[in-house]
Amino acid sequence: MELLGFQLPTYGWSTILGSAISGVFLGAIYALVALGLTLIYGVLHIINFAHGALLMLAMYAVYFLWHLGGVDPYLAMLIVVPGGFVFGYCLQRGVIGKTSHGRDEIILLVTLGVAIVIENAALFLFSADERNVQVPYDLDGIDLGVTYVVWTDLAALAGSLLITLALWLFMVRTDTGKAIRAVAKERQGARLVGINVDHIFAISFGIGTACVAAAASLLAPTYAVYPQFGYLFVLIAFTVVVLGGMGSFVGALVGGFVIGITEQLGRLYLGESLGLITISAIFILILLFRPTGLFGQKA
Amino acid sequence: MLEIRALEAGYGSVRVLHGVDLDVGEGEIVALLGSNGAGKSTLNNTLSGIIRPLGGAIRFDGRDVTGATSVKMVDLGVIQVPEGRRIFPNLTVRENLELGSYRRGREGRAAGIERVVAVFPRLSERFGQFAGTLSGGEQQMLAIGRGLMAQPKLLILDEPSLGLSPLLVEEMFSLIRDLHGEGLSILLVEQNVFQSLEIADRAYVLENGLIALQGPAEELVEDEGLKKSYLGM
Numbered sequence: 001m002e003l004l005g006f007q008l009p010t011y012g013w014s015t016i017l018g019s020a021i022s023g024v025f026l027g028a029i030y031a032l033v034a035l036g037l038t039l040i041y042g043v044l045h046i047i048n049f050a051h052g053a054l055l056m057l058a059m060y061a062v063y064f065l066w067h068l069g070g071v072d073p074y075l076a077m078l079i080v081v082p083g084g085f086v087f088g089y090c091l092q093r094g095v096i097g098k099t100s101h102g103r104d105e106i107i108l109l110v111t112l113g114v115a116i117v118i119e120n121a122a123l124f125l126f127s128a129d130e131r132n133v134q135v136p137y138d139l140d141g142i143d144l145g146v147t148y149v150v151w152t153d154l155a156a157l158a159g160s161l162l163i164t165l166a167l168w169l170f171m172v173r174t175d176t177g178k179a180i181r182a183v184a185k186e187r188q189g190a191r192l193v194g195i196n197v198d199h200i201f202a203i204s205f206g207i208g209t210a211c212v213a214a215a216a217s218l219l220a221p222t223y224a225v226y227p228q229f230g231y232l233f234v235l236i237a238f239t240v241v242v243l244g245g246m247g248s249f250v251g252a253l254v255g256g257f258v259i260g261i262t263e264q265l266g267r268l269y270l271g272e273s274l275g276l277i278t279i280s281a282i283f284i285l286i287l288l289f290r291p292t293g294l295f296g297q298k299a
Numbered sequence: 300m301l302e303i304r305a306l307e308a309g310y311g312s313v314r315v316l317h318g319v320d321l322d323v324g325e326g327e328i329v330a331l332l333g334s335n336g337a338g339k340s341t342l343n344n345t346l347s348g349i350i351r352p353l354g355g356a357i358r359f360d361g362r363d364v365t366g367a368t369s370v371k372m373v374d375l376g377v378i379q380v381p382e383g384r385r386i387f388p389n390l391t392v393r394e395n396l397e398l399g400s401y402r403r404g405r406e407g408r409a410a411g412i413e414r415v416v417a418v419f420p421r422l423s424e425r426f427g428q429f430a431g432t433l434s435g436g437e438q439q440m441l442a443i444g445r446g447l448m449a450q451p452k453l454l455i456l457d458e459p460s461l462g463l464s465p466l467l468v469e470e471m472f473s474l475i476r477d478l479h480g481e482g483l484s485i486l487l488v489e490q491n492v493f494q495s496l497e498i499a500d501r502a503y504v505l506e507n508g509l510i511a512l513q514g515p516a517e518e519l520v521e522d523e524g525l526k527k528s529y530l531g532m
């Protein structure tokens with residue numbers, strides 16, 4: 001096969017399918033990280049530049065819970081998810097909201113500043129070394145014929161889908177969920193029914209952070225953590241959000257899978273490092289031809 | 300019920316209200332009239348706790364509520380149906396009504412929705428529809444319905460007839476009369492001067508951030524100055 005003058009390797013269907021399946025697992029995690037990003041964007045109308053730093057911080061939390069307390073990374077979810085919510089809530093209410101005076105461009109810069117502080121604090125406290133959570137079951141899995149699937153990948157997929165479903169139910173069924181959606185589109189109207197908009201902003205930020213904390217738990221058995229860990233994930237998650245449509249839940253989920261599969265197929269055909277170029281290519285193509293994303297609404 | 304004294308308010312360094320006195324008694328309809336930019340919406344938003352007053356005092360039900368938050372004002376029963384409706388376009392009609400009772404909890408919710416449906420039967424056909432897809436008249440009904448869901452003691456209606464067809468305007472004024480008949484106190488903010496004066500007990504005319512005229516509605520109808528400024532007579 002040839003593409004733009006490059007000779008691409010030829011693979012059998014089972015290899016391609018295997019690669020696509022691993023893309024689905026990877027995509028599930030991207031979707032979860034993107035979910036938090038898209039929620040914060042949808043409600044606060046800002047890109048949270050600190051999202052990656054928060055993911056990294058949650059990874060360290062999972063690591064130290066395992067390293068010092070012997071807590072299984074999946075079990076750690078019970079601690080880091082509520083912890084992430086509280087941390088995100090306080091960060092928005094106490095720092096970002098207070099310093100931004102309601103101006104979007106300042107919020108943007110403040111989240112960038114928060115990211116820099118968290119990353120350098122991590123570098124100072126934990127050093128640049130990679131750290132691994134080791135679980136006894138990390139290579140156990142099931143043979144699907146075309147590919148061997150490890151349980152940790154399946155857990156990531158199931159976990160992401162369950163969390164997305166839970167979050168969707170929360171947004172549709174509870175008063176707080178409805179208030180979040182109301183604030184996203186009509187802040188003044190929300191104030192007039194007695195919704196505390198600052199509180200809803202902070203809750204949204206808290207949920208967004210809880211999403212990356214859950215992602216951290218699901219990632220920890222497979223990925224090593226270091227202070228710059230968040231960058232790549234959030235860059236990709238940002239592409240997912242743009243692909244799916246800013247602020248759209250379904251978009252985050254579908255976009256996550258599309259990007260995950262594209263990345264894995266890209267790696268298969270173009271090699272480990274050049275494969276990532278496919279993600280950037282998708283990013284540019286969406287911006288050119290469908291800037292609102294797959295499920296996004298016109299502003 | 301509502302007593303406003305020497306109220307000053309504005310946005311940033313721009314002062315819009317320069318010392319307004321206004322009262323609404325229990326069970327009264329009070330009309331607040333004035334042209335665009337006179338400060339009517341600023342007054343409403345100060346009452347609703349959206350903007351903080353720069354001076355003066357507001358009392359509601361005998362309590363000092365100067366500078367109270369919007370949450371507090373809703374809790375006390377001061378409910379504003381704003382100009383431009385401000386409904387939640389991305390939520391269904393039912394969800395909009397449910398959020399109207401956000402601060403009241405779920406207990407009285409079903410009864411509240413029944414009451415709103417009794418007033419606006421047309422809304423019940425639209426329950427599952429996104430509010431943004433409603434017609435202008437239906438959106439106005441929804442906005443008032445959402446306000447009623449909050450069990451108001453004082454309902455502030457800001458330009459409820461704006462953008463409605465003449466027929467719907469008639470309907471709107473008769474609805475306001477009905478709500479008043481049920482004992483609700485209403486502050487009606489309108490540009491529709493003579494229809495407002497017809498249903499109001501008393502009225503105030505706001506000009507450049509000051510009360511220029513006030514009195515019983517039937518007397519203001521006869522006022523030469525009012526006729527001059529609003530009818531060109």
